[in-house]
Amino acid sequence: MxxxxxxxxxxxxxxxxxxxxxxxxxxxxxxxxxxxxxxxxxxxxxxxxxxxxxxxxxxxxxxxxxxxxxxxxxxxxxxxxxxxxxxxxxxxxxxxxxxxxxxxxxxxxxxxxxxxxxxxxxxxxxxxxxxxxxxxxxxxxxxxxxxxxxxxxxxxxxxxxxxxxxxxxxxxxxxxxxxxxxxxxxxxxxxxxxxxxxxxxxxxxxxxxxxxxxxxxxxxxxxxxxxxxxxxxxxxxxxxxxxxxAGEHPPVAPTVEQRIAMARRHARLLAQREGRNIVRMRKHAMWYMAGLPGAAAARGKINACVGVEDFDAVFDELLEIAGAHA
Known part of the structure; x- marks a missing residue:
């Protein structure tokens, strides 16, 4: 014990x-x-x-x-x-x-x-x-x-x-x-x-x-x-x-760029393990982009993603939209 x-x-x-x-x-x-x-x-x-x-x-x-x-x-x-x-x-x-x-x-x-x-x-x-x-x-x-x-x-x-x-x-x-x-x-x-x-x-x-x-x-x-x-x-x-x-000040919340960067890294780690087909990344991608500008419209595209480059294309779009909203 x-x-x-x-x-x-x-x-x-x-x-x-x-x-x-x-x-x-x-x-x-x-x-x-x-x-x-x-x-x-x-x-x-x-x-x-x-x-x-x-x-x-x-x-x-x-x-x-x-x-x-x-x-x-x-x-x-x-x-x-x-x-x-x-x-x-x-x-x-x-x-x-x-x-x-x-x-x-x-x-x-x-x-x-x-x-x-x-x-x-x-x-x-x-x-x-x-x-x-x-x-x-x-x-x-x-x-x-x-x-x-x-x-x-x-x-x-x-x-x-x-x-x-x-x-x-x-x-x-x-x-x-x-x-x-x-x-x-x-x-x-x-x-x-x-x-x-x-x-x-x-x-x-x-x-x-x-x-x-x-x-x-x-x-x-x-x-x-x-x-x-x-x-x-x-x-x-x-x-x-x-x-x-630890009673310390909380770290600053991640930026849109940091959220997208983490999602990309997650997809790559999954691909190292699973190969080209990483459809299990779809739900993770939805979670990473929840609340971001353009996320609702991107949902359908995410549901068609299979490989890393598919996810990257959607993430690129989201970054562009976020940039336009900045």
Missing amino acids: GRMYDFFASHQLLLAPMAGVSDMAFRTLCREQGADLTYTEMVSAKGLSYANEKTRHLLDLAQGEDVVAVQLFGHEPGVMASQAAWIEQAVGDSLAYLDINMGCPARKIVTKGDGSALMRDPDLAARIVSAVRAAVDHPVTVKFRRGWAQGQETAPEFARRMEAAGACAVAVHGRFAEQLYRGSSDWGTVARVKQAVSIPVIGNGDVKCGADAAAIKQQTGCDAVMIARAAEGNPWIFAQAKAAL
């Missing part, structure tokens, strides 16, 4: 695991801006057990990525344990810890009994944690939500169960699973979980700017802060959060 407190003392700002988002390119940019630790995209234990190359591909690390957390999802204790052991071997010394996803509210995840569905079955959740903990040498953490059903907070008791089962830390998001991403995240939940357990607690949910990172720590006493959707198209949030946690 002391080891984990020491770890989070120097790893305060975490990039959340986000399916289809936290790939190697995005993790690189967030680390450069100040993320202390990034998670891979969440990995299916079942997919790994089938030796699925598409799933194993998610565990590849970026150049210079010397520490990473891996989040595993599934609901079968034996499969989760065996695949956790495989991940530990595959990732080696770069693995910070293994996280078990008990928070994802997506229909395709919960209908299989994975993600936040496990909050409805604390006994099974505890068996999974115990099995994974017994199978690996690295710390095991659990990420979950305020509760399953709207209005029924179970997170503090659930956190105690996970700690008793062997969890070394927990991350809690202050929305109910039934809320999905609607409404607001209750940071009070994070504070109540912090009071309920003796292991480190990571606060998550509605950290939308640097000042929010300092506020959630101050209001809840959490040991680290996890940022998810607010980092999409905005890796600079980590630099802003780092300044806020």
Whole structure:
């Protein structure tokens, strides 16, 4: 437990695991801006057990990525344990810890009994944690939500169960699973979980700017802060959060030119990894250019982009429009 407190003392700002988002390119940019630790995209234990190359591909690390957390999802204790052991071997010394996803509210995840569905079955959740903990040498953490059903907070008791089962830390998001991403995240939940357990607690949910990172720590006493959707198209949030946690003035917001330059770099990093077809850059490009002059008109063009030069052409246009608006 002391080891984990020491770890989070120097790893305060975490990039959340986000399916289809936290790939190697995005993790690189967030680390450069100040993320202390990034998670891979969440990995299916079942997919790994089938030796699925598409799933194993998610565990590849970026150049210079010397520490990473891996989040595993599934609901079968034996499969989760065996695949956790495989991940530990595959990732080696770069693995910070293994996280078990008990928070994802997506229909395709919960209908299989994975993600936040496990909050409805604390006994099974505890068996999974115990099995994974017994199978690996690295710390095991659990990420979950305020509760399953709207209005029924179970997170503090659930956190105690996970700690008793062997969890070394927990991350809690202050929305109910039934809320999905609607409404607001209750940071009070994070504070109540912090009071309920003796292991480190990571606060998550509605950290939308640097000042929010300092506020959630101050209001809840959490040991680290996890940022998810607010980092999409905005890796600079980590630099802003780092300044806020240190009590320093926030860095100046990125200019249009800096936003476009970051988007270009993101596309090139993706191309190094994926080759000519980087259609997955489309959503990232939309996020980078959100709110810029001409962004609405450029959306259709972005949806037709395939390679780096396609994206560059749209970015060039946006820079021209921004110049005309200056």
